[in-house]
Amino acid sequence: MSPALVPDPAAESVSVPQAAPRTVLDASDISRALTRIAHEILERNRGADPIVLLGIPTRGVGLATRISERIAAVEGQSVPTGSLDVTMYRDDIRMKPARALEHTDIPVGGIDGKVVVLVDDVLFSGRTIRAALDAIGDIGRPKAVQLAVLVDRGHRELPIRADYVGKNLPTSLVERVTVHLTEYDGSDAVVIADKTGVSA
Amino acid sequence: MSPRPINTVLITGASIVGGEVADLLIDNGQIVAIGNDLGQNGLAQHGLAKEEVEVVEGKGLVALPGLVDLHTHLREPGREDAETVLTGTRAAALGGFTAVHAMANTDPVADTAGVVEQVWRLGREAGYCDVFPIGAVTVGLKGTQLAELGAMADSAARVRVFSDDGMCVWDAALMRRALEYVKAFGGVVAQHAQEPRLTQGAQMNEGALSGVLGLTGWPSVAEESIIARDILLNAHVGSKLHICHLSTKGSVAIVRAAKERGLDVTAEVTPHHLLLTEDLAASYNPVYKVNPPLRTREDVEAVREGLADGTIDIVATDHAPHPVEDKDCEWSAAAFGMTGLETALSVVQHAMIDTKVMTWAEVADRMSYRPAAIGQVTADHGQPLVVGAPANLTLVDPASQRTVVPGESASLSRNTPFDGMTLPGRVVATFLRGTPTVLDGKLAR
Amino acid sequence: MRHLLSAGDVSRDEANLILDTAEEMRSLADRPIKKLPALRGRTVVNLFFEDSTRTRISFEAAAKRLSADVINFSAKGSSVSKGESLKDTALTLQAMGADGVVCRHGSSGAPHLLANSGWLNGSVINAGDGTHEHPTQALLDAFTMRRHLGSLDGRRITIVGDVLHSRVARSNVLLLSTLGAEVTVVAPPTLLPVDMTAWPCATSYDLDAALPKSDAVMMLRVQRERMNDAFFPSAREYTRRYGLDVHRMAQLPDEAIVLHPGPMNRGMEISAEVADSTRSVIVEQVTNGVAIRMAVLYLLLSGSPDTSTDATTTEETTA
DSSP states (O other): OOOOOOOOHHHHHHHOOOOOOEEEEOHHHHHHHHHHHHHHHHHTTTTTTEEEEEOOHHHHHHHHHHHHHHHHHHHHHHHOOOOOGGGGGOOOOSSOBBBBOOOOOTTTTOOSSSSEEEEEEEEESSSHHHHHHHHHHOOOOOOOEEEEEEEEOOOSSSSSSSSSSEEEEOOOOEEEEEEEEEHHHOOOOOEEETTTTTOO | OOOOOOOOEEEEEEEEETTSSEEEEEEEOOOOESSSSIIIHHHHHHTOOGGGEEEEETOOOOEEEEEEEEOOOOOOTTOOOTTTTHHHHHHHTTTTTTEEOOOOOOOSSOHHHHHHHHHHHHHHHHSSSEEEEOOOOOOOOEEESBHHHHHHHHHHTTOOOOEEETTOOHHHHHHHHHHHHHGGGEEEEOOOOOGGGGOOTTOOOSHHHHHHTTEEOOOOOHHHHHHHHHHHHHHHHTOOOEOOSSSOHHHHHHHHHHHHHTTEEEEEOOHHHHHBBGOOOOOOOOGGOOSSBOOOOOOOOOOOHHTTTSSOOOOOOOOOOGGGGGGGGGGGGGGGBBBTTTTTTHHHHHHHHHHTSOOOOHHIIIIIIIHHHHHTTTTTTOOOSSSTBBHHHHHEEEEEEEEEEEEGSSOOOOOOTTOOEEEEEEEEEEEEHHHEEEEHHHHHH | OOOBBGGGGGGGHHHHHHHHHHHHHHHGGGGOOOOOOOOOOEEEEEEEOOHHHHHHHHHHHHHHHOOOOOEEEEEOOOOSTTTIIIIIIIHHHHHTTSEEEEEEEEETTTHHHHHHSSOOSEEEEOOOOOOOOHHHHHHHHHHHHHHHHOOOOTOEEEOOOOOOOOHHHHHHHHHHHTTOOEEEOOOOGGGGSOOTTSSSSSSSOOOHHHHOOSSEEEOOOOOOGGGTTTHHHOOHHHHHHOOOOHHHHTSSSOOOOOEOOOOOOTOOOOOOHHHSSHHHHHHHHHHHHHHHHHHHHHHHHHHSSSSOOSSSSSOOOOO
C-alpha cells in the first residue's frame, strides 16, 4: 500500500478532527459505472471492431478486463485486451530509485490503425497518461487514442482529458483517492481519505 | 656558535628491558653506569658536570637494546623513487633500530664487492643506523651462478649474510654449493623459500579464499618443501642456514622438528605475518599483497607460538617500500611488499606482549640479541644493557597509542598495511653509539 | 544496488527482479521501434581491457535500446602495464561524465577497484574480471534456464569444464544456489580449486554419473593450451572423459537443456552435433544476454543514484 506522506505542517497546528475515510463508490456503483462506460465506448466508436483495450497497470488492467467482458456480453464479440506499462516513460523517472517494471502485453494484431482505449483507475495530474501516449508512440500508430477512467479527481497539470469517466470526484490535494478491486484487494470500493489520517 | 654535539646522556628512571627501573648514563658511545639516582651521585663519579649532560626522562619507558633488522630493503642503488639508504635508515631509527641488514635485490644487484661497499658507505654517511649490506648468493639473482661471495666477505662491508631474497635459490645443487662455500668465512645463507614451479603467477595464499577471489594461489607447500630440503642440505654440509620470512604452520613444525633433532637452522618472521590474515585480500586492495602472502588464522597462531617458544629466532621486518603507482592499481599488476620499520615494535607489542605471550626481555632477545648474533654484528649490536656495552639502545613508551598515518612516515613509500590502525607503543628515543638519532619521538639529527 | 560486481552480492529478490525485468525487456525485440527512453541522456562507457566483441556488442545494444549514449573504450592492457592505465583511464571517464561503466579486465578485482577507489562516481558493472566473476553471464544463463525449466528451485544444474580458471563458473554457482538450484560442478581434479568447501555446490570427477541427474548442463570453454601446463595430458583425453557428445547427450533426461557461455571449442568440450541440436539453447543465450543487460542497466542507471532499489514499493502514482 502507499506509504503515508508527510503531513501538511499547517494542518497539524490546527486541532481539527480528521475526517474518517469514506467510501464514495461501492461495488454496485462501480459495476454500473463500468457498464455505462462499456456502452459509451461502443456508441462512440459505432461498434467493437476498431477497439483495442489497454489497461495501465496495476488496476487499469483489471478494469480493462471487466470492460472487455461487458463489451463481449453486449456485442457478442470479444475485443483485444492487454496492458501497457508506462514506468520507463514517466517524467519523474530520474527522481526516485529505479522502479520495477510492470507487464506490457500488446494483443496479437497490434495497435496500428486501431482505436486504442486506455483504461486507468484514477485520472489526476495527467502525467501517467502522457507517459502512456509516449509508450504508444513507440509501439505503433493507432487511428485514435481514447481514455476511460473510473474516477476523475481533477487537478490536471497537463492538457489531458478523459473520454469516458465513471465518476467525477472533486477532491482537495490533501485527500487521497484509493480504488480497491476484488482481483487485487479482495473487495470493490473507491475510498477517499485525508493524507494525514490512516488510509483505509 | 654551532650546537654542541651530544656526547653524554642521562636516561632517568627507565625500566631496563621491562624489568628493574634504573638510570642509565651514556658517555662516549658506551653505557658507563646503571643505577639509581645517577643524576645526583653518578655524574661526579664519572667526572661529568650537570651542564654537559643531556637528560632524557625515562619514567614509564622501557629501555631496549637497539633493535637489529636482519631483513630490510633499502632500494638504493636503483629504486631511489621508492626508498634511499638515507630515508630507510631514518625510518629504521624511528622504529628503534640501530642496525639493519640491507637486502641485495637492488639495481644493480649487490652481487659484487663494489655494490656492497657503496651501500655500506651510504649507510655510514647517513648516520641514522648501521647498515650491513647482504650479498646476493647468485649473479643477478638468476639462480644459476654463484656470485663472488668471497670478495664481498673481504670487502669493507665485511658481508657475512648472503641472500637472493626476492628470489628463491631453487636449484638444490647450487644451494648446496652456496652453503658449502660460505663455510670458508663463516657466512650464512638466508633463503627465500619459494619453489618457483609451484608458485607461477601466484598472487595470494592458496586456499578456499583464493579460489573464490579468482587469484592464483601460493600454496604453503611451496615454502615448506624448500625449507625441509635446505635444512637437510645444511645438515649434510655443516654450514649456516637462515630461513627468511617464515609464514606457515607447516614451516614452523619443520623448523621445530629440525631443532629438536639438533639440526642447525635459524628462522625469522615478519611483524605483518604475526598479525594479518589472508581475509584482507578480499578487498582486492594491493596494500595487502606481499611475498610470502598473508596466510590463515591458523598460520598466524602457529608463527606466534613459534616466536614465543624460540623455534622462530627473530623478528625481521622485510621492509619493502614501493612507489604509489606500484600499489594504486589492480591486484595482479601491483608489486609485492609492505613497509614495516616504523611499525615493527608496535605490532610485536600488540601481537605478543599485550597478549601476554612474550615479555619485553624476550622481545629484546628476538629483535636485538639473536638477529645480531645471526648477522654477526655483535661487536656493536645486540648486547644486553650492561655497563661497558656500546650505547645502542631505544626507549619505548608502551602505554601510548598511535594511529598509523602513511603520510607521516619517514620512508619515501606509503605502502603500510596498518594504515588507519591504532597500535600500542611509541619509540621515544633511539641512540646509536650514544648519539641520539631519535629524541622525543622525532628524528634528532 | 549501485554496482554489479559479483553474483554473490545479488539477493534472491534482486535476482528475481532482474530476471522479471529482463522478461519485459525481451518483448522489446518484437516491436518495430526497438527503443525505450529509460536511459536517455545517460552515458554508458564500455571499458574493455580484454578482447570480447560478443560481450561488448551485447552491452552496447542493451544500452542503445534504452536510449543511452554509448562510448566504447578498448584497451589491450598487458599484465605488465601498471595501474596508470586503469586509474588514469577512470579519471578521464569521470571527467567525461560517465554514468555507468561496464568493465571487462584481465585482472580479478579490477572492477572492485573502480567501484571503491573514488576515481569514478558512476555505477560499475563487472563484465568479466580475470578468473573471478562474470555476473551478467550468470544472470542470462539463469534467465535462459528459467524460461525452459520454470522456477529454478530444486533444479539440478551441472557445470562442466575448467572451473579453476572460469569466472562464468564462479558467478553461476553463486547465483544458481541463491535461486535455490542444486549445482554440481564436474571437472578433472586439476581443473578444480584446491579447496571448494565454501562453494555452495557439489563436485564430481565423473561426467557420465552426473548427466542422467541433470535438468540443465552447462559446458565451459576449455583451452587446449592448458595441457602444456599438465592440467590434462591431451585434448583427446579431455574430450573423451569430459566432452559432451551426442552419446552423452542421450543420457540426459528428456527435457534437459544444454548451455554454453561461448565461444565454443567445437570438438573439445562440446561436439558440433550437440551444439546444433534441439536441446542446445546456446543461440538463445546470446539473445537473452541483451535483455538481461538491458535489465541491469535499467535497474542501476535509470533512477536517482539512491542505493536502494524500489523493488516492491508501489508508491502513490500521480495519475
